[in-house]
Amino acid sequence: MAENQQLIEGNQTYASLDTVIGDVVLDQRRHKLPWLTTFGIASIFALFVLPLTLAWLLYQGIGVWGNNIPVGWGFPIVNFVWWIGIGHAGTLISAILLLLRQQWRNSINRFAEAMTIFAVMCAGMYPLFHTGRPWVAAYWLLPYPNIMAVWPQFRSPLMWDVFAVSTYFTVSLVFWFLGLVPDFATLRDKATNKFAKYAYAIPAMGWRGSHRHWHRYEQAYLILAGLSTPLVLSVHTIVSYDFAVSIVPGWNVTVFPPYFVAGAVFAGFAMVLLLAIPVRALYGLKDLITMRHIDWMAKIMLTTGLIVFYGYNLEVFYGWFSGEKVETALMQWRFYGPYAWAYWLLIFCNGIAPQILWSPKARRNIPIVWTVSFIVTIGMWLERFVIIPMSLMRNYLPSSDRMFIPTFWDFSMFFGTIGFFIFMMFLFVRFMPSITIFEMKDLLYKLGADKKPQSDAVGAGEAH
Amino acid sequence: MSHAPIAPKIYGMVAEFETPDQLVHAASRAKEFGYTSIDGHSPFPIHGMSEATGFKCNLVPWIFLVGGILGGLTGIALESYVSILDLPLEIGGKPLFSLPSFFPIMYECTILFSALAGAIGMMALNGFPRPYHPIFDCPGFERASQDRFFLAIEADDPLYSEIETRRFLAGLEPINISVVEEEE
């Protein structure tokens, strides 16, 4: 019982849930200085830095970045993979944990899904703009009968990316929207302000909670979850193919798919914590996103972190075991080259730092968890940096080795997208229920009504 | 429009309950009593309602399945047509039909089509979007999406009658009972 209560703290009723969650949105007075300042800064990046960068990029060509031959892929692809990775937590939490009947997911899935959508948006910008001519890339990458009588080339991992990422985005969006419909209805009915009423009524589409609807709704929701699970796994697998399929030393590693997926989850949960912790503090959601949740997420971070770390070690092992002169040269380069600091920092961020989460104390210490998440987020970016440009700097023919030095525009675009992400997240928190109301009620009902199966469920939850 | 005032069309009679369990109990009672067009309304899915009202509909999974199959076929068909028939190119010495490279896209198409089909199908089956519904006229119904549970017995039910139905519902100790009219 005590166990269970930790999923929802304070003695909540259906009505109180509505208030706790709904008022964040309906009572706009709750958004105070912290929200405004953060949002203000974010919008500078989202509405000024990012557009400016893109304009200059399109005007000049990608020469404004640091890319060169041999380093054809620099920051843009690093950031792309980083964002996609972050975008994985959402659907993973909603889908996989749903299938695993992890009720603790209920209070964070909506939030995580939103994060997914926006992260994938940010990620999507990079492949499009890194050609320097998005107008061409945009329509030549889509298969449709054209007057040139030519088609995309389906053997290319980039083509797979196009399908994987767009599918992932679409499905996540649908999943997210379906989840929102009943809550829109709630807000519609709760709202007093006429404008708000209509604003929520339209997306609610006339939801009235009929049991027939609930019946089909639950079927669909469950199957969607079932579909999303392999989707989530496939997307980052396919992203990892961009590298694993090539013959570039440091890229053609068979371990990439699993360890990219693990990395994605790793990064994703880090980002969820990074955002959830302040939000729950800010909007009095402590009762719904409890220490229990944070504890579990920390555990998942620890697990995936270990998988990723294992991946790093495997890379080194391959490099040594293959006996390939090129591979060993690459390892030398990572260990001692001019960018060695990036490699060792990566090892610290993703390998060493998370180990503190072994201790339950640390897992329940908000500042520590938050800091670790922050470190991990940086670490995951470094991982992509180490894999992508650093591998490209070394070649089969030493004559073509070159350094890669990012420029101002590399960074401005990166921070621009971060700004965009935060910008969107804050809008979301302000105008949409950041916790699934009806699922919380369902949970409350289950917890309150019959305890027997519930404690099992929670038991399952612990033993995940 | 005719001159004689016509009696407003009745949608049905709605009873409001405190708890989910009451609603389920009421629903099953109504079923036993013989009512067929019953509709329960709750802020969250209540397991047992469908059984209680004897509502069955398993179309949704089939829609997902068909969508998925179609998607997969579309994917592989597109790739094969393009790579073998319409634009046969030697790409890095790979065979024209290189299944391993075609698989990912086929796979993604499967999921995409299936998901869209399912989601849209579900909405269609539920008749959404439907911003207007007579039951919204039911007093206090806004709480149906918050913390109250409603059982509606629709007027088109053969057993429906102002008096009988009201008496029956009253027997279930609802918070209140109201008759809902339907706008033309």
Add this chain to the structure above:
Amino acid sequence: MAQLFKPSANSYAKSSLIFSIAAPVVIGLGIAAMSRSPINTKVDVPKNQPVPFSHQHHAWELGIDCRYCHTSVEKSAYAGLPATEICMSCHSQIWTNSPLLEPIRQSYATGTPIKWTLVNKVPDFVFFNHSIHIARGINCNTCHGAVEQMNITFKGSSFMMSWCLQCHRAPQNYLYPETDVAGHVVTDRTPRQKVFDLYWKIQEDGLDKLNDREMQLATGEDPISTNSTDVAEGRKLVNQYGVKVQQLADCWVCHR
């Protein structure tokens, strides 16, 4: 609780939903149609010229051979536009003071070239070679339409890549054997002779004596034929001319 919407809202909602899905499709189809239409391809759009030159008059009525003006069409990638002196070789004798020909005389006198408006143009990254097409028996009209019927010259075909590929992927559908007036296949002619033969036949025998493939050319419709006998004939010619069909659709044959 009060209704937020009128009953009619339901139908509005549904229809707007359907519309929002249908609209992009319609727009897409519209663009597709437009890009294939003269709006984009400029087919059949006559261009103003400094001198209202009529192919119909020169090529058909007078029966002047294409090569008289387009001198390099057999030797070079570029068919060649007549130098002013070529025009003058006749027009120093006839129509010597027609006001229409003033620009020609001016040009000849001052040595300033005439600036004709370009009618047929492939993009800069397409390297089209007239001479080899002539040498393989592709008639001028195959690409340029019924030039001998044009008063003010216009573009005969879209020159879209897909259009080029129709022939480059299946030349047998476009190559055709030449027949004499009696309709017998003429065998003793080289492909290039066949090319320049058509207008003569129109001259001598008039349109009605042409076989239907030649008719297609003369009337400027797409001279494709897919009926088995024609295609079989086409195949023969493909072998006879030594056309390497496989290669025709290689990128670097046209793009470099």
Add this chain to the structure above:
Amino acid sequence: MEDQTPNRLDMDLVRQKLADKRGPAYWRSLEEIAETPEFQGWLDDEFPHRRTLLEIDRRSLLKYMGASLALAGLAGCRGMELEELKVVPYVKQPEEMVPGKPLFYATAWTLGGVGLGLLVESHEGRPTKIEGNPDHPGSLGATTAQTQAAILSLYDPDRSAMVLNDGDGSTWDAFMDAVAAEFSNQKAVHGAGIRILTEVVVSPTLKAQLDGFLKVYPGARWHQYEPFARDNAFDGANLAFGQPVEAVYHLTKAKVIVSLDSDFLQDGLESVVLARQFAEGRRKLTAEDMNRLYVFESQLTCTGATSDHRWSMKPSSVHAVATALLQSVRSQGAVSPPKELSGADFNAVVQDLLAHRGQAVVIVGDQQPPEVHAIGHALNVALGAVGQTVTYHEPRAAHAVHTGRDLKSLVDDMNAGKVDVLVMLGGNPVFDAPVDYNFGEALKRVSRLRIRYGLYEDETTDACAAVDGGHSWHLPATHFLEQWSDTRGYDGTATVAQPLTAPLYDARSPHQLVAALAGDGAPGHDLMSDGYQIIADHWQSSGHISGDFDKGLAEVLHAGIVPNTTLAPRVVALKTFDAAPPSTTGFEVVLRPDPNLHDGRFNNNGWLMELPRPMTQLVWDNAAIISLKDAETLGVQRGDVVQVTVGKQTLAIPAFPQPGHPVGSVLIHTGFGRTKTGSVGMPTQHQSLMGFDLYAKTVGVDSYVLKTSGAAAYVTGATLTKTGQSETLVSTQIHHSMEGRDIVRAGTLAEYLRVPSLNPDKLANPPIVEQGDLDTGVPTETPEQPNIDMYPEEIWTTNLPQWGMTIDLNLCTGCNACITACQAENNIPVVGKTQVMKGREMQWLRIDRYYGGADPDNPSEVLVQPVACVQCEKAPCEPVCPVGATVHSHEGLNQMVYNRCVGTRYCSNNCPYKVRRFNFLDYSNLQFQFTEPATLINKIYKKDGVSLLKMVSNPDVTVRGRGVMEKCSYCVQRINDARIEAKKAGQEIQDGAILTACQQVCPTKTILFGNIADKKSEVFKSRSDERAYRLLEELNTRPRTSHLGKVRNVNPAITAQEGTA
């Protein structure tokens, strides 16, 4: 236009309008002016041909060409043009011309006193590409990098465009009037006040003209000066033989070649034929047939890298080696070996020489003092080489002098105030004369007329104008493709050079000018026509052309050589001379002409600026090239500025530590640091903008400040000090070691005979059974090699030719000619220093250079390897392209389709050879981008009119736009052309019918190209050679380009661990 007067008046108008316009601006203003009817009229009767060029310039070249022939899109891949385009046919079409088909004309070029016969490709009167003339003995079809780039100078918008009088715009007529006035005074004193300064004159006609002039003005003098004329050789010959003979080498006969600090394989136009001869001696890989090259040099050169044994030493030490060799050879055995190499080695060299009497030859480098040259001659005599491997001829130069001393006497006269009129035909003495002459000061004493005739307005132009008193004239010179002239090849063979186009600017040929000065060109009359007449007259009188002259001349022009004009060998007798060893202290500074910019005359040529210097791979800069040991002792890294002090002269210049460079000597190339030149050589006005990169300073530093008349060869007694500043030196290769990988296969002759494949693994542990087939490179016929490949052998079977290429590393000298040829043929843009620094150079073909051995100052081997796209059969770049922009053709080419490319750069990432190049910026539309900031203004400016530079573009190749990947195409435009012609002729493409640009230019025939499916083809034979291997074979990419391993014919008597290359 019968009446001339209106035109004269209108010319004044034009002159006013042009008065203060310069460079590109000049062209812009000209566009406005060109609209005025007066100008039109003037054009018509003055320069009929000029019109077309102005047409081109006013309308965008794209529109003109795009219509009048299918000129590949200068606008880049922009898709279908929809706006109204104009077609401009001829008014009167030239007889021989078929629109759309290029014509080739034979002509010749002269550089550093040597002529080279050329064939120049012309599209509709627009020269686009220079090739060697196969019939010319000095070219045999090949050329050098500089020759290839010369075409770019023709279209250089910075060229001197109009006559300047005291710095203001003027005309030739005005000039002629001025001359007429002044020379009439001079007549009185028999022209005692007139001095003419030319570069080394090779042209027989010009010589005759100048002699004629001197007859008219007996008091006048004619001086010659060129900073890198062969003064030392001149003195050396005098010292040895008492007459200024010139040595002509016949290396085909030579079995043992000793280079005393001579870079005869790369330096100068002569190198073309010498490299060819040398290569012939290295084709047969047997101990008796293969020649052996010993190099004693003071810098790492192509020759040194190619040699079998190389000793690097201070320039002064070469004297000792030479002396020792001479004594030893004379006394039939090694005596007193010099300290630079061990007695054993020295003895081995001597024995080798003695064993090959009559088959050995010694070649001395120009920077060596006369004594060493004399010793070299003596050695050749002693070795019985004379008449065999070397013959002595009267100089090519029409009037051989020691230009250094010649200039001195001129300067003395100037300082003595004896000179009233100084006529400078070409050259740039103010920039490149020895500092102690102080030519600029002396110029101030030239009181009345300072006439400067040159291709560019440069330092000398300014110096002339700066003097107050008297008048200065700058006269625009014609590019060699714009003028009638003649010259002599390395063996004296004369060529009558014809122009390819009328002058693009208001320029005259030197012949016309001298003729005019000599008074037989009356002011005002059309100077263009007699440019031809002068040459014709000379050759008619010379009597070399028998029979009907006009017909004969036509044949001569067509052939590109004048029959039997080869200079006859002279009989020489060796005198006794005393060759005192040079005294030397401190650092020794060697000033050499930059391998690309020569003495600075190509300073405004982007192709040459960006062409990596051989060995250093340095671009856009010159540097103090020092040994690694010296760098260590000085504590400087690459780019750290060092102060070079010689007497009073100091020079601050970034250091470049170079492996294989001798300790205690500094090599500095000249030709940089110009203070007045075009926008490429001196982009001062530019700054860096929003990460867009341009320079704020001159390109490189002026090293002539160290050039003194005293030091005939190299400067001794120099000191180097570290300054603490540092600058960026950009080199296209940062890693120099092969890191133990199997990249360049090389071995000694012995190793080759043991393991013909030179496969390092097998060399390390020779297998019992030799598996030569492993390395034949034949794709399918390798039974021993199990096909470890999941892919089908063939996607489709075809009987089409399969293109392939072989590159014989045994012949490659790394002279870079192929790179520039490729650049010219394939419209490859120049990107500028900063872009190269970022790793974005665009050259499709690169020459990798690797060092071997432990001691960096004395690498055991220096290997060069040309690498372009190897056209893999299982190309890794293809499957990764999402839009299928790079796919395989039925002829086995790895096609890159620019207009389909979206620019993901994945192909480049996945290319193990990294031979793909990407247009990160709008390089080709900003031909100037490396000198102009790409600001908005600039881009708008770019829009009006297409820059003249675009006229150099090859119309058969697309000019790539921004965001497009590109790479070597095996010159597919040439393949397609050959195929079409073959088809029209109803035959298959003959072997050798297709020459790729790099193959055609190569002096040593290193590169072979052809159909590898044809078992009889040259390339198939070469590909089946035992030495043939495919780069990075282990990746199973199946390259169509095979490299052939390098074999060094080492002297067995010399132990490997001695420092040899």
